Amino acid sequence: MANADDLALLVESVDGAIGNLNTLKEIAERLGLQISFEKTELMTTDGNFWEKTDKTKYGEITNSFKYLGEIICNNGSEREDMKERLVMMERLSFAVVKQVILYGIETASLPSLRKLLGIERKILRRIYGPAKLPEGYRLRSTRELYREMDDLETDIRLSRLRFYGHIVRMNPSSINREIFRKI
Numbered sequence: 001m002a003n004a005d006d007l008a009l010l011v012e013s014v015d016g017a018i019g020n021l022n023t024l025k026e027i028a029e030r031l032g033l034q035i036s037f038e039k040t041e042l043m044t045t046d047g048n049f050w051e052k053t054d055k056t057k058y059g060e061i062t063n064s065f066k067y068l069g070e071i072i073c074n075n076g077s078e079r080e081d082m083k084e085r086l087v088m089m090e091r092l093s094f095a096v097v098k099q100v101i102l103y104g105i106e107t108a109s110l111p112s113l114r115k116l117l118g119i120e121r122k123i124l125r126r127i128y129g130p131a132k133l134p135e136g137y138r139l140r141s142t143r144e145l146y147r148e149m150d151d152l153e154t155d156i157r158l159s160r161l162r163f164y165g166h167i168v169r170m171n172p173s174s175i176n177r178e179i180f181r182k183i
Contacts, residue, residue, distance in 0.1 A: 006067060007024070008067050009021070009024070017042075017058075018058070021035075021058055037057070037058055037059050038059075039059075040058060040059030040060070041059055041060055041061075041062045041065045042058060042059045042060065042061050042062065043061070043062050043063065043064070043065055043072070043074050044061075044074060045074050045075070063075075071084060087127070091127055094123055094124065094127055097123065098120075098152065098155070101116065101152065102152075102155055102156065102159055113153060113156070116152055117151065117152055117153060120151065120152045121142060121145060124140075124145040124146075125139060125140060125145065128140055128144075128145065131144065167180045
């Protein structure tokens with residue numbers, strides 16, 4: 001199986017794996033390419049598969065790897081992949097909810113901003129779950145929740161700035177701009 005710069009070699013024996021890896025290396029070198037064995041991952045469904053060879057020469061042994069967005073496990077389990085998909089679905093649904101909240105918010109008053117922010121944090125804590133520690137679990141801090149994204153308040157402020165910029169750039173004789181100027 002091959003796609004772009006990802007390649008999966010499927011074989012039934014150590015000799016077949018080593019032969020395919022060496023052949024791949026030779027062909028790549030003829031084309032002026034190089035195989036990065038430091039980034040190569042080896043997986044087997046047979047625990048003794050790589051004991052007969054110098055495995056460090058060909059890459060790191062792993063129990064699972066990601067290929068074209070799918071997590072492939074050596075025990076045939078789809079649990080890891082399903083967990084990742086569920087998290088992705090929850091994040092996507094949060095993105096949709098956030099867009100619904102932001103729609104038209106630039107013209108609304110915000111007496112309940114604290115309530116909206118509380119709801120947002122509650123949704124994010126549900127999506128990310130508790131932080132796992134050696135001694136147990138704990139709720140994630142607000143900083144941890146927003147590590148990869150802006151909070152709702154920041155998004156609302158940016159949306160309002162965009163709206164204001166839109167009004168300022170309008171034709172001065174526009175009725176909308178006149179109303180805005182008088183308010």
